Structures are given as C-alpha cells and as structure tokens.
Amino acid sequence: MRLQRLGAGGLPAEVLRALHARARNRSLPTPAALIGQWFEAAAVIAPHLQARPVAPRDAFPSRYANRPTTTTTGGEPVIGGGWIGYRAYPDGAGRLPDAAGGWTDSVLRLDTSGCWWYESLTDIPCPAYLAAAALDPQCEPEPWSMRWTPPDRQSHHNNVEACKAAIRAGEVYQSCICTQFTGQLTGRPADFFTDAIEQTRPARAAYLQGHWGAVASLSPELFLARNGTTVTSSPIKGTLPLSADPAALRGSAKDVAENVMIVDLVRNDLGRLAVTGTVTVTDLLRVRPAPGVWHLVSTVQAQIPPTTTTVELFEASFPPASVTGCPKTRAQQLISDWETQPRGVYCGTVGMSSPLAGLELNVAIRTVEFTATGSAVLGVGGGITIDSDPASEWQECLDKARTILDLTPASPAHSSLC
Structure with a gap:
C-alpha cells in the first residue's frame, strides 16, 4: 500500500475535467468520482475505471467491504482503491445495464482540509501526470447543452x-x-x-x-x-x-x-x-x-x-x-x-x-x-x-x-x- 501527500491543488471538478481530457486524448478508460461527503473525504477520484456491466448480485463485492476501516495516524480513513459502480432499481429492463462498475488500484483523495492525497493498494508511486492533475489541473470547462x-x-x-x-x-x-x-x-x-x-x-x-x-x-x-x-x-x-x-x-x-x-x-x-x-x-x-x-x-x-x-x-x-x-x-x-x-x-x-x-x-x-x-x-x-x-x-x-x-x-x- 502507498499513501502519498500531494498538497493543495485544484477543485474536484477541475481535477476531474483534466483527467477526463487526458483519458480522451489517449483513448484510456475514463475516471470515476465520488464528490461531497464520502468516507470522511471531500472527493475520491479513480483515475481510470473500466466500468463494465455486471450481474446485480456481483455489484459491490463483499470481500472488499466487511473489514474495519483503515486510518492514517491522523485518524483519516484510507481508501486506497476498490470497486466503484451502481446497481439499478429492480423493476425490469431499463435503458442502461442493471448494474455496472469496475475496480481501481488507486485513487486521488481530497481531505476536508483541502489537501490531495495519492493512495494505492500497490506500492507504485504517484505518476507525474496524476500529481499534475491534482495540483494544477489546467483544464477549462467544455460546452454542452441539454x-x-x-x-x-x-x-x-x-x-x-x-x-x-x-x-x-x-x-x-x-x-x-x-x-x-x-x-x-x-x-x-x-x-x-x-x-x-x-x-x-x-x-x-x-x-x-x-x-x-x-x-x-x-x-x-x-x-x-x-x-x-x-x-x-x-x-x-x-x-x-x-x-x-x-x-x-x-x-x-x-x-x-x-x-x-x-x-x-x-x-x-x-x-x-x-x-x-x-x-x-x-x-x-x-x-x-x-x-x-x-x-x-x-x-x-x-x-x-x-x-x-x-x-x-x-x-x-x-x-x-x-x-x-x-x-x-x-x-x-x-x-x-x-x-x-x-x-x-x-x-x-x-x-x-x-x-x-x-x-x-x-x-x-x-x-x-x-x-x-x-x-x-x-x-x-x-x-x-x-x-x-x-x-x-x-x-x-x-x-x-x-x-x-x-x-x-x-x-x-x-x-x-x-
């Protein structure tokens, strides 16, 4: 496991924009994100996630969810990685798969004080592009309409x-x-x-x-x-x-x-x-x-x-x-x-x-x-x-x-x- 303090940087939306742009430019899997109040953090972002359809019973695998929370010496929960996805309401065939998601070995975590952390279930150091996305996103909003x-x-x-x-x-x-x-x-x-x-x-x-x-x-x-x-x-x-x-x-x-x-x-x-x-x-x-x-x-x-x-x-x-x-x-x-x-x-x-x-x-x-x-x-x-x-x-x-x-x-x- 690796826990690496990156420091103050961009807002969650800015970091997510930068990671999505990089994924598009390199034809990589897109990021996934939990923003707000998750695991006592302000944001949890998976840099790349292969979100594939799964059977509903296979969503949120048990082997990843039944242990007491690991914390840092400061008492903050460590996330490291895991399975991110959804399970639909069970009322028949919908427009999207009944469940989908995927595994990530690492995440960017924004703590409640405004500091970004790189966390990984492996011992691989934080890639330079990921630190740059967190600390200096350099990516403006793109237009859309609904x-x-x-x-x-x-x-x-x-x-x-x-x-x-x-x-x-x-x-x-x-x-x-x-x-x-x-x-x-x-x-x-x-x-x-x-x-x-x-x-x-x-x-x-x-x-x-x-x-x-x-x-x-x-x-x-x-x-x-x-x-x-x-x-x-x-x-x-x-x-x-x-x-x-x-x-x-x-x-x-x-x-x-x-x-x-x-x-x-x-x-x-x-x-x-x-x-x-x-x-x-x-x-x-x-x-x-x-x-x-x-x-x-x-x-x-x-x-x-x-x-x-x-x-x-x-x-x-x-x-x-x-x-x-x-x-x-x-x-x-x-x-x-x-x-x-x-x-x-x-x-x-x-x-x-x-x-x-x-x-x-x-x-x-x-x-x-x-x-x-x-x-x-x-x-x-x-x-x-x-x-x-x-x-x-x-x-x-x-x-x-x-x-x-x-x-x-x-x-x-x-x-x-x-």
Whole structure:
C-alpha cells in the first residue's frame, strides 16, 4: 500500500475535467468520482475505471467491504482503491445495464482540509501526470447543452390519487410515486457532471461512465455505510423549497409522518440482519439543506455479524426504503403497476466498496442517466401519504428537479489548455 501527500491543488471538478481530457486524448478508460461527503473525504477520484456491466448480485463485492476501516495516524480513513459502480432499481429492463462498475488500484483523495492525497493498494508511486492533475489541473470547462421534456402532469396526478386509494383500502401506509423528465444532451456527460457539482454541491454525488453510457448522480442521501460490523443509513423524507421556512418541516404532520414511517422501515430492514438489540435511531427528523430544498433527515444504525455479506445486505434492504414505501413489498408491486416506465438507475444506488475504507452507497435520487447516444432521463418523485395533495406533490417534484433543470454550462475564462 502507498499513501502519498500531494498538497493543495485544484477543485474536484477541475481535477476531474483534466483527467477526463487526458483519458480522451489517449483513448484510456475514463475516471470515476465520488464528490461531497464520502468516507470522511471531500472527493475520491479513480483515475481510470473500466466500468463494465455486471450481474446485480456481483455489484459491490463483499470481500472488499466487511473489514474495519483503515486510518492514517491522523485518524483519516484510507481508501486506497476498490470497486466503484451502481446497481439499478429492480423493476425490469431499463435503458442502461442493471448494474455496472469496475475496480481501481488507486485513487486521488481530497481531505476536508483541502489537501490531495495519492493512495494505492500497490506500492507504485504517484505518476507525474496524476500529481499534475491534482495540483494544477489546467483544464477549462467544455460546452454542452441539454434539451429537457417535462413529464405528464395528469399521469402523476392520477398515480397520487391511486396511491391514496390504496392507502384508504389498507394496501399500504405510504408509497413513493415517481415520474421522469427526458432529455437530449449535446456534448459530454462528464462536462455536465463537473458543472453540476460546482453549481449544486450535493452531499453524495457520483459519476461513472462506460461504453453503455454514463451515470451522473447528484444525490444528497446516504443509503448504506458499512464500517466493519457497523451499518448506517440516513433516509430522507419530507421536503420544502429553500425559499420556505425550514421550521415548517418539523411542524408538518404529513412530512413528519412520512419520515417516521420510513425510519421504521429502515429499522425493520436492518433488523433482519442486525445483532438483537443493536438497531438504534441516532438522529431523528433533522432539518438539513440540499440543492434547492430543505429535507427531513434521520439516521439509523445497527451492528451486524462480521460474516454478513454485501449480497445479504442488499437482500435485506435494497431497494432503499425511502424510494419504496410501507409495507415495502406491496408498495413495490403497486409502484410497478402505476409507473409505466422503468426507473432505471434512479432510485437504485451508486457508490464504492473498498478493502480499506468499507462500503458507502448513496440513494440514486437527483440522478441523470445517459445512454451512449446522449439521451437522458431524470427521475423525480416523493412520498405519498393519506394527507398528500396531488398539486403539492407535483410541485415537490419540480422543486427537486429545478436545480438540475436550471444547470448551465460553465463559461471558460480562456481557451482550453487540455
């Protein structure tokens, strides 16, 4: 293993632009990135990643995720390398593979003080080009444009009413109802993503690309984090636009009920594997900002046996509770009837499993998937309870999508130096 301090340098978007430009110029595999709050770092970038389709059960291999976190003498987690990828929501054939990802032997890590580190599971020193990309990226933004087509409002209205009817009939207590914006990108998905993280600064952003297309996740939500035998999940339920008074979230009976029901579902999911008596709610109904909105966020933690595999974790808790409903199985069945298009990567998960840092996965909301030809899909949705108003639920979808729909390409200060 090698841990090499590089020093202060470029912003994550700048470093990612430089590495993408180098990969294109040399016909190399493209970088993958986790930006925001991952493994107690501000950014984790794999310089090159062969992101290939895999069977869903093979995503995030267990042998890389069930050991206690390795730390530096300063207490910072060491990542070194690992498997980065995604697993789509399980609702049939989507536009992209059901799962994809790949292995990296090394990463660039940006710590929270602004220092870049080169970390490798091998003993190979940091290549000069990689240090240069981190410390002095020298690469300006490239142009892109996106043409979005909105979803059908009446269809979403009908699905909300159908969900409320199912609640009155005792089928479910709550369900997440989603819809989709479709788009066409002119330019490169990587340029869309780098501009997006600069303009929105999401907590759990992730990007990877392959011959099949690309995934640009601008998520604020943690699905699962595993450090040895400790598993943590932080479901989001309850939303208001940033222009509203955040105190109104805690005062909303509908939003509070929505969050508490999902917290109970997460407790149930983790409880299927947890050591008896170890499932705890460490934070309940915390109001937190996300791009364009306020959210209610809670945190559930549990201890699991050390032999627990990632496959078992997924069997117990996937898809994430916050994008399904209560009870989960019946909610998923009804969702498949109400929603006419597969969710795809949206409402699945993107993240990394590392032999040194453990497992971290987001909930793939605020996530755009791109096909190889540039067609794009942005899913949006929200939790429906008996108190839901279809017009308000539609507005919540617009509020969540707004920061992505309003993205604009960055203007280069001068001609590109890539």
